[in-house]
Amino acid sequence: MQGHSLATAAFALLSRDLRLAFRRRGEALSPILFLLMVATLFPLGLSPDPEQLAAIAPGVIWVAALLSSLLALNQMFHADLRDGTLEQLIISPWPLPVMALVKVLAHWIISGLPLTVVAPVLGLGYGLDGATVKIMFWSLLLGTPTLSFIGAIGVALSVGLHRGGMFLALLVLPLFVPVLIFATAGISASAEGFAVGSHLYLLGALLALAVSTAPFAIAAGLRISIS
């Protein structure tokens, strides 16, 4: 380890995760496809009336994005657990919270960032105006990383368990509530012509809280699960 700094290790982990994801591009696309499908089902199930669609758009698109990132979460530590990478990370000399932070960051770039780019386009399809779509983009950019951080705590605690998906939803969905409320309230406020600053600031505050505290909880969770 001589000559290597923490930054080198973190960067190596990040580029490894991104490279692995890039080599399995099809898998990385599935959250996006899921989001598109769910967002297509709502107009079919409710009605194609543009006014009604614009009214439900913030909630529908955000809930679809939230469920999509929940589905992607399952993959976060799974492969690493099977091939022993996770154990190596735990026994490595680098602080585990930093490594957890990097893992979450990589996971967000793979699953959250595409959602952030694609979901506002769906907003146009639901008849939202340009300014509101912009707010939707900002809300996703500030909100989805928080979801990844909170979700990672749940994944860390349940990584060794056999029944994954549904159970993870029970653990983390209640904790997703504030992000969903602030984000959709912000988009609705923008659609109605009100100021949206406070909503975005609150999303930013949640993100700051998540970045600074969640890595420690993730690290503690991993140590408990893998012992």
Place this chain on the structure above:
Amino acid sequence: MNKLTLWFHKLGSPEYFYRFAGRWAPWAGWSFALLTVIGLYLGMFKAPPDYQQGESYRIIFIHVPSAWMSMFIYVAMSAAGFVGLVWRIKVAEIMAMASAPIGAAFTLVTLVTGAFWGKPMWGAYWVWDARLTSELILLFIYLGIIGLYQAIEDRRTAARAASLLALVGLVNIPIIHFSVEWWTTLHQGSTVNLMGESSMHPSMLWPLLIMAVATKLYYVMNVLQRARNMILELESNKSWAKTVLQPAEASR
């Protein structure tokens, strides 16, 4: 070491705790029963009907203490979980996990009695109001903690994982509460204020406070009893536990 610290250290021993809990659980249970009879009698028969809500307000003597307990037990569970995580004390882990089902039960009671109260008052069993929603989410968090504890095979790992989840929830519960407050609130504000003047007549306040103490005693009884069972299960291969379980066989 002074006496109190010594006693506290002793309490960390499962065997000592088992006997300690066995001594105190009946006391808590009987005083709970006595206070409940007094509190419910005063609340149901002695307190006057409310000038706006008539007789149906009387459900507060169950509803409000349960709501307090749903939050009180969560904090108690997180505190025990924290002690268990940091100092790896077996008894603290057990206390945290024994608290979770009781807290979930009180949360459920709060929601159900609230629904019965809501029907005559608001005309609906359920409304998407801030307090109702955060109480429902609290129930989900409780269920997540219990579920995680059940899902992990090794009991101590399970307790530590669920305790960590409880602590994460503890940070989130105030945030969830304030975020759901963003909807306009239908639920009436607090009328009981310990420090200042309560906006409640003493004839209604007293039964409520008695019931609040009674539910705490119920919790003490229930959590000690549950912890006793869990300790026996966890320590079932230790000699003291065998003596407790089969006194005749061990002495042979």
